[in-house]
Amino acid sequence: MELSPTQTHLSDRQFAEQIMDSIRERHGVDLQAIFSNDALSERKKARLARVRLLEALLDEASQPGSGAVDLDAADFDEETALARMLDTEVDVEPNLALARGDANYLMSLRGDGVREYLTMLVKRFENMQTAKTPGQFTIELISSGLAGVGAPMTAEVLRELRAGQVLTAAIRNAITTIGLKTAIAAAVAVLTGLLRYMSLENPKKILGLVLNDTDEHLVVKDWKEGVDGTKAGDLYMHSGHMAAFMQDNERGLLSPRVQVGARVSYGPDEPDTIVFAGIYVANRNIGLRGTTGIMIFSSPSIRVAHLFAVPYFDDNGTYIGFVNEGEDIGKIYTDFYDQRQVSVARTERNYRLGANVNAARGGVVSCIASIAQ
Structure with missing residues (x-):
């Protein structure tokens, strides 16, 4: 995904505000109000942003006619995974997993390319957190150069690769195994952290x-x-x-x-x-x-x-x-x-x-x- 000409000329703060305006309009969650609340510590801001946004997304996805499928895990400790992402050490960012070719590309970036990739990542994570199916989530991950977000998803991706699956199928199967709910929670954790920085x-x-x-x-x-x-x-x-x-x-x-x-x-x-x-x-x-x-x-x-x-x-x-x-x-x-x-x-x-x-x-x-x- 390339940013539009209007987006590339925005400051980090303006770009973040544009994303947060979209989140407020679509999901009713005002991240700007949370991040600007001086009565909250930085940790409380981070946790509140994650919890409020995830609650809104999951509530929407659970409504009849939402089109969301495979929300819940097949055979995976979903409760523990969600608790770790939302309730403990909220100042921690999960690892990103990349195919080596994409990792080599990132290592080669210089100048504005460094900032542009990290900015594009914010837009991709905005798309991930609204995915309705494991397939949609997979497309956004692959387009970001990523193979997984956080240990639960990535562990399942690796298991699928060892079983002989190609990368795209491995990611989709992994998301189905851990449940789209857990995958969206991982995306929300990264997205809110990046938006907090940019704003x-x-x-x-x-x-x-x-x-x-x-x-x-x-x-x-x-x-x-x-x-x-x-x-x-x-x-x-x-x-x-x-x-x-x-x-x-x-x-x-x-x-x-x-x-x-x-x-x-x-x-x-x-x-x-x-x-x-x-x-x-x-x-x-x-x-x-x-x-x-x-x-x-x-x-x-x-x-x-x-x-x-x-x-x-x-x-x-x-x-x-x-x-x-x-x-x-x-x-x-x-x-x-x-x-x-x-x-x-x-x-x-x-x-x-x-x-x-x-x-x-x-x-x-x-x-x-x-x-x-």
Whole structure:
């Protein structure tokens, strides 16, 4: 899906308002009122937006003559899945799953292409949340370059692929298994998170996507300790606040939690190889310090740091590279900040590392980073 000429010239906030106006008119849910309610914490805003929109969508879908089919799961713990998406850790974003070819395309994006893809994703998720059948939902996923959203759906997609299904059929069957209700809930979780980011009036903010094309799950240890500047884990905000962060299960609801899941490979040249990506959103606090920080992804084999920077007076930029266990995260931040660029592509220890922000200037920034074997 390409955005219309009128949409490409909108600011992020104007684009989000256009989407939210449509949601209010079609479903009676005023997301703008929720996001602008200063009496609510950011977590409460996120949870309320998810719950209100999902309730409205499911109520519409359950009405006679709605055309919705396969709403409920065939043999899947739907209640647990919905509870996790709506009632706990509402500042967490589920992983996105992509076919490797689409993941490679995202890794190649530069400049405005970075922002345009992430903006297009918002429009696709708006379409997904109103899907009436697993087939309609599948079309929007495939058109977005995605193979799944969240661990429950993706685990079923992988099961179908192993059974020999082609990707499109695997996705459709997976949605039927978990129920369209659960699939729509996953779409709502991502959509409301993206709209919250885009609608922020904050002039120094960043929306990031991190792709993991390796054979190991990546974690950011004790990331919750660092969302507001504490140096107690592998996420450190030098300035600003981490408003939403990636987290999902390795495979299915009962598996351990990670930041970005390991790829699932069916061979070196197999097009159905699945690569996972995680979303993060950061914005500035009061003052003139902008939004800058660093996160360290680790697995049994690697430890890679990714810097993102939307400073108030300096150029925007990013950097990515290997670091050692025990290094002070504040020093890593300073070293990487001094090396930041608009676009970074390098090979280190036989891994291909990349990170790209859309522009050196401007306060509304998009970033795509990648770690690949």
